[in-house]
Amino acid sequence: MKEKSMIERRGFMPSYAIPLSTAFIWFAVLSFLGTVPWTIYQYRKYGYFNIWRNIVLFSFIYYCLTAFFLVSLPLPKNRNDIEFKHHVYTQLKPFNFLSDFNTIPGFKPYQLNTYPKMLKSFTFLQLLFNVALLFPLGVYLRFFFKKAKKWYIALPIIFSVTLFFEVSQLTALFGYYTYPYRLFDVDDLMMNTLGGLIGFFTAPVLLFFIPSRDQLHQKDKVYSSDHLASYGSQLVEALLTLVISKLVGSIIATFLCHGNYVYPIQLLISVVFMIVLPIIGSDTTIGGKIIRLKLLLPEKKRVKSLIYRFILIYTPSLVSHVSQSIYAFYSDSVSVILLQVCVFLITSVVWIVFGIILIKDWIQKRDAVFFNYLSRVTFVRK
Numbered sequence: 001m002k003e004k005s006m007i008e009r010r011g012f013m014p015s016y017a018i019p020l021s022t023a024f025i026w027f028a029v030l031s032f033l034g035t036v037p038w039t040i041y042q043y044r045k046y047g048y049f050n051i052w053r054n055i056v057l058f059s060f061i062y063y064c065l066t067a068f069f070l071v072s073l074p075l076p077k078n079r080n081d082i083e084f085k086h087h088v089y090t091q092l093k094p095f096n097f098l099s100d101f102n103t104i105p106g107f108k109p110y111q112l113n114t115y116p117k118m119l120k121s122f123t124f125l126q127l128l129f130n131v132a133l134l135f136p137l138g139v140y141l142r143f144f145f146k147k148a149k150k151w152y153i154a155l156p157i158i159f160s161v162t163l164f165f166e167v168s169q170l171t172a173l174f175g176y177y178t179y180p181y182r183l184f185d186v187d188d189l190m191m192n193t194l195g196g197l198i199g200f201f202t203a204p205v206l207l208f209f210i211p212s213r214d215q216l217h218q219k220d221k222v223y224s225s226d227h228l229a230s231y232g233s234q235l236v237e238a239l240l241t242l243v244i245s246k247l248v249g250s251i252i253a254t255f256l257c258h259g260n261y262v263y264p265i266q267l268l269i270s271v272v273f274m275i276v277l278p279i280i281g282s283d284t285t286i287g288g289k290i291i292r293l294k295l296l297l298p299e300k301k302r303v304k305s306l307i308y309r310f311i312l313i314y315t316p317s318l319v320s321h322v323s324q325s326i327y328a329f330y331s332d333s334v335s336v337i338l339l340q341v342c343v344f345l346i347t348s349v350v351w352i353v354f355g356i357i358l359i360k361d362w363i364q365k366r367d368a369v370f371f372n373y374l375s376r377v378t379f380v381r382k
Contacts, residue, residue, distance in 0.1 A: 027062040039310040043291035047232035071165045091185040130191035138199025158196030229379040234369045240287030245270035275306045309375035323347040
């Protein structure tokens with residue numbers, strides 16, 4: 001998208017560094033806020049967390065943010081910046097960029113030895129950028145539509161996106177600013193659309209190493225109802241149950257105990273959610289309800305299995321809590337300091353071993369998390 005003289009005044013690369021860095025920051029924020037809901041949705045619908053599906057989704061989000069910021073940033077210093085009051089807001093002549101080439105110092109269309117100057121010029125770089133801007137959109141659309149013959153659907157989508165960008169510039173971000181600070185250019189419409197179509201038709205080369213949507217759907221069938229829950233979903237179940245237990249425990253402690261006895265209440269709520277509820281008739285835990293997992297227990301040792309599982313899951317947290325209580329003692333005594341050091345080492349070992357076991361089992365593609373198979377607890381898809 002053209003920025004009149006703004007880019008030339010500030011430099012080509014610095015002008016695009018700002019949108020790229022801003023997009024990355026916003027992407028990080030949105031990804032963090034959306035990870036938990038998206039993870040829950042994934043496990044409820046598919047029963048596992050597909051890495052390729054998420055790479056496509058999150059990369060698409062980042063691309064959308066980047067594209068929007070590239071055509072919008074940098075913003076004017078204030079909403080009524082009179083610097084842009086008398087600027088030209090539209091360029092409605094198709095292929096006007098051809099005449100811009102004639103203004104490049106030293107470039108002669110009929111002299112091949114002058115073309116390197118043209119390729120290094122701001123005019124050419126801006127044209128190349130406009131083609132590249134919606135190239136990724138074409139690739140994403142090809143991934144979603146799968147077939148090249150659906151170009152007639154992709155074309156209006158690509159054109160609508162570039163038209164949205166141009167209108168946002170003409171209307172100064174839809175009226176937020178008093179004066180437009182960028183140029184509405186029909187050449188941008190053409191080049192953006194061309195870039196999107198190029199991306200759509202050349203996408204198979206880029207998508208060769210990425211599983212197709214059909215392949216992803218085929219894998220989804222492996223995790224249908226009554227099948228063993230995936231390793232990742234078992235981890236998510238435990239994590240959700242712990243987080244909800246701590247949250248509910250904190251709320252109860254705040255309102256009933258004025259912020260006292262937080263950890264004991266959290267521990268009690270965890271026992272209720274992870275042991276009591278499954279025993280009295282629920283077929284799963286709180287976390288299991290959220291991601292649609294059913295709990296299967298040994299017929300003769302239901303209570304023992306649940307208690308053993310709870311101990312395996314909660315031991316690192318309990319050790320950490322005891323350690324924090326010991327750390328709270330301030331003393332110059334060598335014995336107390338040695339005790340605190342030993343407790344710190346023990347706590348670190350417990351967490352490290354816990355993490356190593358989880359990662360090792362994941363790498364070895366075990367069917368169940370260690371605290372489930374050791375306690376003879378099984379989770380299946382509902």
